[in-house]
Amino acid sequence: MLRRKKTKSTAISPTIQENKAYMQERVGLDVSFDVGSRELTVLKKKIHLYYLTGLCDSAIIVELMEKLIEINDHESNSKKLPEILENRLVHQQVNAIESMDEAVDQMLSGLIIVFVDGEKQAFVVDVRSYPGRSPEEPDTEHVVRGSRDGYTENIIENTALTRRRIRDERLRHEMLKVGERSKTDVCLSYVSDIADDGLVQLIKEEIESIEIDGIAMADKTLDEFLVQRGWNPFPFVRYTERPDVAANHLLEGHVLIIVDTSPSVIILPTTYFHHLQHAEEFRQAPAIGTFIRWTRFLAILASMFLLPLWLLFTMEPSLLPQPLSFIGPNDEGNIPIVIQLILADLGIEFLRMAAIHTPTPLATSMGLIAAVLIGEIAIQVGMLSPEAILYIAISAIGTYVTPSYELSVANRLVRIILLIVTGLFGIYGFLIGVTIYFLFLASLKSLKTPYLWPFLPFNAKAFLHILIRIPVPLSNSRPSIVHPKNNYSQPSKKKGL
Amino acid sequence: MGDKSKLEQNQEEQPISLLSRSLITGFVGGVFWGIVGLFAYYFNFSEVAPKTYLLRSWLDAGWTDRWLGDVVSLIALGVISVIVAFIYYIIFKKINSIWMGVAYGALLWGIVFYVLQPIFPNVGPITGMGEYTIVSTICLFILYGTFVGYSISYDYEDTLAKNTQEDRKTQTTKA
Numbered sequence: 001m002l003r004r005k006k007t008k009s010t011a012i013s014p015t016i017q018e019n020k021a022y023m024q025e026r027v028g029l030d031v032s033f034d035v036g037s038r039e040l041t042v043l044k045k046k047i048h049l050y051y052l053t054g055l056c057d058s059a060i061i062v063e064l065m066e067k068l069i070e071i072n073d074h075e076s077n078s079k080k081l082p083e084i085l086e087n088r089l090v091h092q093q094v095n096a097i098e099s100m101d102e103a104v105d106q107m108l109s110g111l112i113i114v115f116v117d118g119e120k121q122a123f124v125v126d127v128r129s130y131p132g133r134s135p136e137e138p139d140t141e142h143v144v145r146g147s148r149d150g151y152t153e154n155i156i157e158n159t160a161l162t163r164r165r166i167r168d169e170r171l172r173h174e175m176l177k178v179g180e181r182s183k184t185d186v187c188l189s190y191v192s193d194i195a196d197d198g199l200v201q202l203i204k205e206e207i208e209s210i211e212i213d214g215i216a217m218a219d220k221t222l223d224e225f226l227v228q229r230g231w232n233p234f235p236f237v238r239y240t241e242r243p244d245v246a247a248n249h250l251l252e253g254h255v256l257i258i259v260d261t262s263p264s265v266i267i268l269p270t271t272y273f274h275h276l277q278h279a280e281e282f283r284q285a286p287a288i289g290t291f292i293r294w295t296r297f298l299a300i301l302a303s304m305f306l307l308p309l310w311l312l313f314t315m316e317p318s319l320l321p322q323p324l325s326f327i328g329p330n331d332e333g334n335i336p337i338v339i340q341l342i343l344a345d346l347g348i349e350f351l352r353m354a355a356i357h358t359p360t361p362l363a364t365s366m367g368l369i370a371a372v373l374i375g376e377i378a379i380q381v382g383m384l385s386p387e388a389i390l391y392i393a394i395s396a397i398g399t400y401v402t403p404s405y406e407l408s409v410a411n412r413l414v415r416i417i418l419l420i421v422t423g424l425f426g427i428y429g430f431l432i433g434v435t436i437y438f439l440f441l442a443s444l445k446s447l448k449t450p451y452l453w454p455f456l457p458f459n460a461k462a463f464l465h466i467l468i469r470i471p472v473p474l475s476n477s478r479p480s481i482v483h484p485k486n487n488y489s490q491p492s493k494k495k496g497l
Numbered sequence: 498m499g500d501k502s503k504l505e506q507n508q509e510e511q512p513i514s515l516l517s518r519s520l521i522t523g524f525v526g527g528v529f530w531g532i533v534g535l536f537a538y539y540f541n542f543s544e545v546a547p548k549t550y551l552l553r554s555w556l557d558a559g560w561t562d563r564w565l566g567d568v569v570s571l572i573a574l575g576v577i578s579v580i581v582a583f584i585y586y587i588i589f590k591k592i593n594s595i596w597m598g599v600a601y602g603a604l605l606w607g608i609v610f611y612v613l614q615p616i617f618p619n620v621g622p623i624t625g626m627g628e629y630t631i632v633s634t635i636c637l638f639i640l641y642g643t644f645v646g647y648s649i650s651y652d653y654e655d656t657l658a659k660n661t662q663e664d665r666k667t668q669t670t671k672a
Contacts, residue, residue: 198662319541427542428632435636442643443595450651456644457651458522483659 010100016046016117022100023050027107035107042071042085043078046117050103055110057129064089064112064125082119089114093126105183130154135161138241138263140405146283150241155185155260158243162189162256165247170194176207178222182214186222189246189256196253196483202447203255203268218262226257226268227446233413235406236446238274239264245279253484269449269482272441273466275404276300281469289469296401303398304411305434307341308418310391312430319427333385338423340384344392345416347374453481515656516586522648523582527575530641534634535567542633545620547574550609554617581605582645593650595643602642606635 013019020037023029029037029050038049047068051061067088075084086094097103098121103113110128135157138150151158159173174188186207190200206226215221219239227236240246241263246256249267257266267274276296281289313320314328314337333340351370358366378384395415402408414437421429444451454462462479464470476491478484513521531547538546548570552561560566589597610623623631 321539321541427629431542431633431636435640438640439595439599439643442647456647458525458644458648459652460518460521460525480655 012098012100012103012115012120012122014118014120016048016115019100019115019122020048023104026100027104038065040065040068042068043075043081045078045081047085048115049112050107050115051112051127052107052110055130056112056127060091060127061112064091064127082116082121085114085116086123089123089125091125091127095124096121097124098122108183132157141240141242141245141279141403143280143283146279147242147244149243151243151246151258151263151265153261153263155187155258158258158263158265159187159189161243162247162250162258165243166191166250171250174204176204178207178210179212179214182216184215184218185260187256187258187260189250189258191250191253194251194253194478194484194486195255196485199269199447199483200255203257207257215259218259219257219264219266222257222259223266226266229446232444233410234272234441234444234451235275235404235410236270236444236451238267238270238404239406240267241265242279248282251478251489253478253482269447271446271449271453271481272407272451273453273455275402275407276466278403286469286471290467293467293469296403299398299401300411301398303395303402303408304415304418306395306398307345307391307415308422308430308433311337311341311419311422312427315422315426329385329387331385333388334382335384336423337385337388338419340388341392341419342416342423344378344384344388345412345419348392348396349412449481454479515652518652519582519586519590519649520579522652523579523645524575526582526641526644526648527578528571530637530644531571531574533640534637535571537633537637542629543637544627544630545634547571549620550617551577554619578645582649585646586649589646590649590653593654595647597650598643598646599639600642601646602639603635605642606638609638610634 010022013022020029023035023037024031027035029035034053036051036053038051040047040049049061049065067090068085071084071088077084086096097106103115103122103124106124107113110130111124111126114123114125116122132152132154135149135152137148141150149161151161163171163173168191170192172188172190172192176186176188178184178186188200188204188207203226207222210222210225212221212225223237229236240249246265246267250256255268257268259266276293278292278296281292284292310327314332317325317328320327329337335343351366354366355363375389379386379389399408399412402411418430418433418437421433423429425432438456442450442452442456450457453459454466459480461477462481465475465479473490476489477487478489480487534543534547537543538549546567548561548566551570551573552566561569585601589601614620614622
C-alpha cells in the first residue's frame with residue numbers, strides 16, 4: 001500500500017490544462033458535484049482554483065478572489081506573478097506545494113488550491129470550515145460544578161481545548177494520518193518532558209503500522225488496532241469527552257489520542273481502576289470524593305457478585321450465618337431461580353438497548369411498560385419471585401453506577417457467566433469462577449501495563465490514591481505506572497503543610 | 498538537565514527500596530486476603546478462619562472467639578505474610594510470571610494444610626475437612642500467592658528496567 005503511494009507521486013505540471021485533466025481523472029472533477037473549480041485571469045495568465053464545496057468558508061474565498069482580481073488593476077509585471085500572488089493571498093496559512101498528490105490531499109481536506117499557468121508550484125490556502133457543533137457538556141460525564149465544555153468532532157477544536165488548559169511549551173500535538181482512503185487525522189498529545197519516550201514511540205509505531213482503507217468508527221477502530229485484545233470484553237483504553245480530565249491525565253504523564261470526527265479522546269495507558277474514576281469526585285472535597293468512590297466501588301462489586309452470591313444462598317441456605325438466615329425466597333416460584341435471574345437480567349438488557357434506540361417521546365411509555373407490566377405482573381403470574389427482583393434491581397443500578405460504559409457492559413457479561421457457573425456447579429462454580437475471573441484480569445496487559453495495577457501487582461502508594469481521594473496539595477508525585485520522566489508535580493517540601 | 502533540577506526532581510524523598518516495598522506488599526496481602534478469608538468463614542464457605550490457626554490452637558480465652566480475636570489474628574497474619582513475601586523475594590523474584598505466584602500460593606496451601614497441620618491441635622487432618630473448605634481455601638491461597646508473588650516479580654522487573662533506562666540516560670549525557 002505504502003509503495004503504491006510513492007510511485008503515484010506526480011509533479012505539478014506547468015501546463016495548467018494538464019493539471020485540470022489530472023483533477024478530472026483522479027478526483028472526478030465535473031463528476032463529483034462537491035469538487036468545484038474556478039478559472040480567473042490575472043495579468044493575462046490563467047489561474048485555477050480548486051476547492052471542496054462543503055468544507056470551506058465561501059466568505060474567505062470570495063475575499064481572496066477579490067484581492068486576486070485587484071492585481072490586474074495595480075500590478076503589471078507578469079513575470080513576477082507567483083510572488084505577487086503569494087503576497088496578495090491575504091491569509092495567515094498559505095503554503096506552496098509541488099506535487100499533485102499533496103494538492104489533492106489538501107483539497108480533499110477543505111483547503112483551496114491555486115494553480116498558476118506556467119508554474120511548477122501551486123498555493124494552498126487554509127480556508128477550512130468543517131460542519132460541526134460547538135463544545136457542549138458531554139452526556140456521559142456530567143459534573144455538578146466545573147467546566148461545561150466538552151470535546152467535539154473537530155480535532156482542531158479538541159487540541160485547542162486541551163491547549164487552553166495546558167499552556168506549557170512542552171505539550172506536543174503530533175499529527176498522524178491513518179487510513180489509505182479516509183486519511184483521518186489522528187493527534188498524539190503528550191507533555192514531552194513527562195511522558196515516557198518509550199510509550200510515545202510504541203504508540204506512534206502502532207498507529208503508523210495500521211494499514212486500512214478507512215477508520216469511519218474513529219477512536220474505537222484505533223483502539224482495536226492499538227491494544228489488540230481480540231475477544232476480551234474488558235476495555236483497555238479510557239475514553240473521555242472532558243478536556244479537564246484529559247488535561248489532568250496529560251500532566252500525570254499519560255498519552256492522549258485524539259481522532260478526528262470523534263468527541264471521545266483516548267487516554268493511554270489505562271488500567272482497570274481508571275474506569276472506576278469520575279471527574280465528579282475531584283470536584284468535591286477530598287472526604288466527599290472518597291465517600292463517593294467507596295460507594296461506587298460497593299455498587300460495582302454488587303453489580304458483579306450480588307446476584308451469583310444470592311443465587312448461591314438460595315441454592316444452599318446452610319451457608320448463611322444465623323443472623324442472615326432470613327435471606328432467600330419464601331416462595332421459590334414456578335421456575336428455578338437461576339433461570340429467573342438470567343431471564344430478568346436479559347430483560348433488563350432488552351430495556352437498556354430499547355432505551356438507546358427509542359426516541360424521547362416514547363421513552364416514558366416504555367418505562368411504564370417496563371416498570372408496571374413486567375415487574376408487577378411477572379410476580380403475579382408467578383414468573384419471578386419478589387426477592388429476585390430486588391436483587392436484580394440492585395445489581396442493575398450498580399451497573400449504571402459504573403462510570404465507564406464499556407466496563408459496565410463487560411461486568412454484566414461477567415455477572416451472567418458467574419450466574420451460569422454458580423447455577424450449574426453451586427459453590428464450586430462460584431468460588432472457582434471468581435478465582436479465574438481475578439486471575440484472568442490480573443494476567444491482562446495493555447501496552448505493557450498490568451490491567452489490575454495498582455492492586456495486583458500491588459503498589460502501596462498508588463493503591464492508596466485509588467482508595468482515598470488524596471487532597472491535591474498533598475499528592476505531589478505522578479503515578480509510576482506511566483513511567484514519568486519527571487516524578488513530581490509540585491515540590492515535595494510542601495508535604496509538611 | 499538543569500531544567501530538571503529546578504523542578505526538584507531526584508532531590509528529596511528517596512524512594513522506598515524494592516525490598517521494603519515487597520515486605521509492605523506482604524503485609525497488606527496478608528491482611529487483605531485474611532479479611533476475605535474471614536468473609537469466607539462467616540458465610541460458611543470455609544470451616545477455618547485465620548484465627549483458627551493463629552489463636553485458637555493455643556488460646557482458649559473468650560476474646561479469641563470474638564471480633565478482637567479476628568483483629569489480632571489479622572495483624573498476626575500480616576506479620577507472617579511479611580516473612581512469606583521475604584521468602585518469595587529471595588527465591589522467586591526473578592520469575593516474572595503470574596503463574597509463579599499461582600504456584601507459590603498452591604505451595605503455601607500444601608504447606609499449611611499438610612506439612613504444618615500437626616502443629617495446630619484444633620485443626621483436623623485434611624481428610625476430615627469438608628470439600629467446601631478445601632476448595633475455598635485453595636482458591637484463597639492461590640489468589641494470595643498471586644498477589645504477593647506477581648507484585649514482587651513485577652516490581653523487580655520494573656525497577657530493573659527503570660534502572661537500566663536511567664543508566665543509559667546518564668551515559669548519553671556524559672557522552
